[in-house]
Amino acid sequence: MHECHGHVAMDGVNFSAAMARHRDGVDRDFVRRNLKACMDAGISFFRDGGDKYMVSAFAKEVAQEYGIDYRTPVFAIHKEGYYGSIVGRSFQSMKDFAALVREAKRLGADFIKIMASGILNFRTDGEVDGPSLTYSEIREAVKIASDEGFCVMAHVNGAENIKNALSAGVKSIEHGFWPDSGVIEYFLQSEAVWVPTRATVRNLIGCDGFSNDVLNGILKAQGDLLREAYEKGVPIACGSDSGAINVPHGRGAHDERSYLNELGIDPERGNEKIAELFRIK
């Protein structure tokens, strides 16, 4: 079983409370409990999406005790003032970005994770909150990462942002909500994998404070495109974003796989491609 997108630093309940555990040093028992939950759920591959307190770096040190091939970017990288401070570190200039890539390498990263856009706005349809990186910023980021032997995992939502990330050379699109049919050709050209993390939205249905209509709209728009992309040959991988609200470690991957199966998608080829690409060259 593959979990191609998770955050071992978080607990699936409350991310600020989970992060607060690690502020003065990694809560090692907490990490071990999460790795155990993954092992018990049959997960043997886990690709982390990063955190700001070296939690996933610790997880990587001990993951083999749980039989898990664990990959991490250590921290995710976002532009100062943009979305992403919860999972990583920020840059202002591309020179800062290059320094962060070298730092990630020093800390044992397997790949680079960038935050290329904001997150979904759950109050309105079709919106992504906050500014996004430009094509040239992503292009430059991919080049810097690639010169250090890394490929790039990109958090990205919104059709234009997805296209920018794909033509700039990222190797996986994380989330990819609010796509349009044009993104499929970009996927096919770039040979990138789509990790749609449907569990992050699907598992909010019925929760207080969220509109089921909005959630279902987000899922339907992505689901229609996923089905079409899969039929045309885009590799789609199983990553639940476990650690996010209502997406517990272990169960998250099973939820995500069943949501993909409902669309007629078998994530096996996508999973294998993630495992093959997301290691340092």
Ligand SMILES: [Zn+2]
């Ligand atoms: Zn994530």
